[in-house]
Amino acid sequence: MIAYKFLSAGAFGFFSEYAWPTPAAGRPGGWVRVSGELRHCENGIHACTEEQLVDWLDEELWEIELDGAAVEVEGGVVAEAGRLIRRHEGWDDECARAFVDDCVEKTIALAAESLLETGRKQDLEELRAWRARPDAERKVRALALTFEEESSDPIAFLDDVLRLERGGRPESEAMALPVERGGPAPFALAANLGFVCAHVAAQVAEHATPGTYAETYERERLSQSAWLAEKLRLQG
């Protein structure tokens, strides 16, 4: 079975702290095998399908061949053996930034919908114009403060999302650190914004129709994985 595996720089497993043998001279990396019962997050070669990509974002994306016994688990598959086939070079900083941009655009669309519903067309036009401006975050914050139901309105969420997009934190006014000084790398921002924007969509849905959080969140994450698979031209 061919699946996908995200690893940290140098084909290093972030959680397992395992340095994977990489392909060389046109041949796949060596087989890595485990013994004993396969257990999610504990024992086994962990990988994912195209539909689960966004649950595992990391610096490098690899195609992995799985072998032996395998079990489907929440968000992935755990197998007895695996070897790296090739790295998908298309998953890079540029792709991660494009992914973030797509996620943020969806949140902006939600905010725009909210403004339209409340008859604030002037704010809607300004919101669209702000996107490209460096002070967009400040403008959106000012707009968010004009909403009474701040905690559940898409505009309030967008305020947080724009701060996160720049590597900041919703609870802090501090400027984000650059990557070389410990700030979030593009792949880390992609992982963060993917989750947050799906959460925002689910929160908005839940507010409108109680009981719809889980299905909306799941749908958003599937949509994000599909976007990524198409962008990377993965053939699952």
Next chain:
Amino acid sequence: MFSCRQIYDLITEYDEGGLSTSERRQFESHVIVCPPCRGFVSQIRATRRRLGKDSTPEFTAELEDSIVNAFRAWKEQRR
């Protein structure tokens, strides 16, 4: 999913295999999507690896005497 505070509290148990499968999944799910917690886990592990490389000095009688003498001298100064 765990909160950032829970990640800070559970990092040692995670690394020592003290969490259940469900807790491990929640821990990892949070760390993947939270850049500050990812940085925290990386730092803790880098520190642990560095400490693991340092050799522990042999605790000789001379070393013990020098530590006790240094402590007594420090205590004397504080009087």
